[in-house]
Amino acid sequence: MAQRTVLVLLLDGVQSLDVTGPVEVFAGAEKHTPGSYRIRTATLDGGLTLLGRIAGDDVARTVQLGTEYDPQPPYDAGSPEKAPAHLVAAMRDSSRFSLEQAGPPRVRSSRSGGDRAPGRR
Template sequence: MDDDRRHFLRAAAAALAASPWLGANAQTGVDTPHPHDMSQMPASWTGKEQIGMVMYPGMTALDFVGPQYMFASLLGATVHHVAADMKPVKCDTQISLLPTATFSQVPENLDILFVPGGGAGTITAMQDASLLRFVAEHGRRAKWVTSVCTGSLVLGAAGLLTGYRATSHWVTTPLLAEVGAIADKSRVVRDRNRITGAGVSAGLDLGLTLVGILRDTLYAETVQLLAEYAPQPPYNAGTPRTAPPEAKAMLDDMFKEFNPMARAAIRKSPGGGAS
């Protein structure tokens, strides 16, 4: 029991040391003024991962920020916020986020390539030749190729999902066949080195999944506890299966033009026309 307790305390200390609350150990371009004594941490809890998180105008902020919180908890990792230039990137809810690197400044070999989703911004991203080229080139070399929400459509448009099981936001899951992917409605889908998350909030699950893969279960559980990630939503309408028909009908109507526009963008992309 004493050994188990010491093991847990070391894990908790590791997560706290990695936490942005105490000065993130994962390097995101921000100084970390609170050094931590890592001498008692197991060697397996510190890595050297290079993580590239793609940014583009109109992306959904929570698609990006949820996984970023989890990635930033990885001791020793470097998290790059990657955009075409260093200007602030305005998200679909008008929040602006700052890049830390441009497409040309990211390490050639990434451990994780991540692409967030969005609405109209994602359709524009699927028609951005330089962005697709960056995603395709780094995706071919990355150890893990990942996305959340409609970010999987960007991966597919870059030709990275052909023959892979993948998920997306429930509205756009039918479009995955257009890029040769096998649609799976699970919240997080792992197929070989491709890991995709469903809509928006699923980014937290995707990020935590990768923390567990890259470290271990106890490390990931401690990060989850630090985040107090224990969802208890006030309503049970988070999926088409549980939402009232009226809510689903409103969203179906709201997005009735999105899928045809996205389909047209996909079919003009390098990864399109696979169906």
């Protein structure tokens, strides 16, 4: 039997049990017949992208049209190029991954309630 790709599409409002049930079924089948299933999860955007790569752009566009998926987010700030400069600067300044940050990153200890360096108790 040829390997089949199973795509579990994650839509708005999805809950963990909506996903784990189907994934576990195919994972179990994969254990009994190794190489039979490849399991993937994706959001609608990711699913359309993957579908376009597998079946072609026209198939992906047809699915998008059939589902009437026409996202119109309330804000257009999904990348540094589109977001207002002051928000990009504020986000970079507050990021724990900032290269300008001196010293090791600090994490909050749940036991003492205070900050500590990673790896120290």
